[in-house]
Amino acid sequence: MMDGFGERSLFRRVAIIGLGVIGGSLGMALTQGRVVEEVVGFDRDPATLEVALATHTVHRIATDPVEAVRGAQVVVLATPVSLYPALLAQIGPALAPGTIVTDVGSTKRWVVETMSSQLPTGCFFVGGHPMAGSEKRGIEGADRYLLENAVYVLTPDEHTDPEALAQIEGLVMAIGARVVCLAPAEHDHVVALVSHLPHMVAVALMETLGASGEHRSMATMLAAGGFRDTTRIAAGDPRMWCDIAWTNREALLAVIDQYQASLARIAEAIRTYDPKREGEAATEAAADGALPGVGVGSGSLGEPCRGGSGSSSELSTTNKLSAVLAHARQARLAIPGRAKGVLPGIHEVIVTVADEPGIIGKIAQILGAQAINIADIEILRVREGHGGTIRLGFAHGHEADLAVDYLRDAGIIVKRI
Numbered sequence: 378m379m380d381g382f383g384e385r386s387l388f389r390r391v392a393i394i395g396l397g398v399i400g401g402s403l404g405m406a407l408t409q410g411r412v413v414e415e416v417v418g419f420d421r422d423p424a425t426l427e428v429a430l431a432t433h434t435v436h437r438i439a440t441d442p443v444e445a446v447r448g449a450q451v452v453v454l455a456t457p458v459s460l461y462p463a464l465l466a467q468i469g470p471a472l473a474p475g476t477i478v479t480d481v482g483s484t485k486r487w488v489v490e491t492m493s494s495q496l497p498t499g500c501f502f503v504g505g506h507p508m509a510g511s512e513k514r515g516i517e518g519a520d521r522y523l524l525e526n527a528v529y530v531l532t533p534d535e536h537t538d539p540e541a542l543a544q545i546e547g548l549v550m551a552i553g554a555r556v557v558c559l560a561p562a563e564h565d566h567v568v569a570l571v572s573h574l575p576h577m578v579a580v581a582l583m584e585t586l587g588a589s590g591e592h593r594s595m596a597t598m599l600a601a602g603g604f605r606d607t608t609r610i611a612a613g614d615p616r617m618w619c620d621i622a623w624t625n626r627e628a629l630l631a632v633i634d635q636y637q638a639s640l641a642r643i644a645e646a647i648r649t650y651d652p653k654r655e656g657e658a659a660t661e662a663a664a665d666g667a668l669p670g671v672g673v674g675s676g677s678l679g680e681p682c683r684g685g686s687g688s689s690s691e692l693s694t695t696n697k698l699s700a701v702l703a704h705a706r707q708a709r710l711a712i713p714g715r716a717k718g719v720l721p722g723i724h725e726v727i728v729t730v731a732d733e734p735g736i737i738g739k740i741a742q743i744l745g746a747q748a749i750n751i752a753d754i755e756i757l758r759v760r761e762g763h764g765g766t767i768r769l770g771f772a773h774g775h776e777a778d779l780a781v782d783y784l785r786d787a788g789i790i791v792k793r794i
């Protein structure tokens with residue numbers, strides 16, 4: 378396959394079916410990064426096809442999925458997952474032997490099983506799921522840099538062809554994403570916890586607000602950062618989320634059960650909270666991670682803290698609420714910045730800035746002048762008139778150290794984390 382079609386090209390032709398947020402972002406990364414000779418796109422929406430061509434999301438558009446996949450070495454399915462079987466039935470006869478079909482869908486066990494059973498002989502399937510996206514919909518939400526530095530999960534199973542897997546790994550790495558391989562069922566369980574449950578929780582929060590009767594409009598007006606942060610994802614596409622719920626129903630229902638039990642324990646802790654029995658020392662010790670068993674009641678919220686020799690039963694009866702809050706705080710603070718832990722580390726610094734026009738440009742200019750590359754940037758907090766906090770990520774520790782020095786020299790408040 379890598380047979381010399383241009384020095385940097387990995388593939389001669391890649392077809393993408395579905396040019397929305399993810400398919401469009403992938404197309405942009407592939408065409409602009411010159412990873413493949415030709416990217417052919419198909420979308421059932423004619424307006425999307427026009428935009429895709431005009432924005433160089435693809436090199437060429439096709440008028441139907443069969444035409445799109447002709448001569449392609451890799452076919453990427455990027456529609457809602459429930460449409461895959463019908464699409465594969467349509468394109469199957471046009472796939473040349475050796476074609477690798479991959480996808481970007483949010484669930485994997487159902488997808489891998491369904492695709493593998495339906496694939497024409499001689500073709501290969503490699504399941505994929507970029508862990509980046511947004512609540513937006515359609516090609517307008519596509520972004521050339523969306524997948525850069527993003528975790529991109531591939532889900533081989535015992536039937537996956539190793540060479541096909543290696544080819545898709547190459548494609549993913551060529552667009553600057555970071556490959557993590559997980560078994561399909563493990564993937565589904567993990568994303569149920571960190572993506573699908575949070576989505577349903579955001580939906581429940583919106584529903585609760587919606588049912589708040591006379592207080593609803595005032596509550597909406599007062600909604601501060603916490604509510605907005607926690608509910609942003611509820612604006613996602615209902616069609617896509619129905620598909621996700623349907624194809625990951627078991628894992629999602631299991632974590633919803635756990636979550637309900639957790640909320641019930643928290644409610645009980647609130648009901649029985651007695652400020653007079655609140656032990657300052659115990660709370661502080663728990664916040665420092667020095668006390669074991671800070672879960673509420675018989676169960677626990679997440680992993681219990683390790684170490685220490687305090688009596689957890691005493692704590693759990695007198696101090697449930699503060700203990701659980703302290704434990705959650707500790708656990709949240711321990712989550713590293715994006716992508717750390719599983720992957721080659723991103724080295725981070727936190728910049729606190731005044732609310733002044735052009736401040737991000739100024740930071741970029743200072744670092745750019747020293748040839749320090751910002752690998753990742755995230756605005757953590759910004760309030761009009763109050764300035765904000767920005768997280769910068771660097772590929773190497775020494776770059777992060779230098780960034781701190783140069784920014785500090787320029788009078789900017791900055792710290793290494």
Ligand SMILES: NC(=O)C1=CN([C@@H]2O[C@H](COP(=O)(O)OP(=O)(O)OC[C@H]3O[C@@H](n4cnc5c(N)ncnc54)[C@H](O)[C@@H]3O)[C@@H](O)[C@H]2O)C=CC1
Nearest residue numbers: 395397398399420421455456457458482483510511514515
């Ligand atoms: N939006 C997100 O944040 C993420 C989505 N995903 C997955 O990516 C896939 C696509 O999601 P998005 O890009 O967000 O959706 P989207 O709604 O932005 O794009 C889907 C595109 O597929 C097209 N389409 C629908 N049916 C079609 C058909 N039969 N033939 C050709 N084109 C068709 C639509 O016109 C649309 O342009 C889904 O499977 C989703 O689970 C994965 C990671 C993140």
Ligand SMILES: O=C(O)C(=O)Cc1ccc(O)cc1
Nearest residue numbers: 483508509510511512572610
């Ligand atoms: O908008 C966000 O923060 C998301 O988390 C988007 C998202 C939605 C679905 C996925 O399968 C992966 C990522």
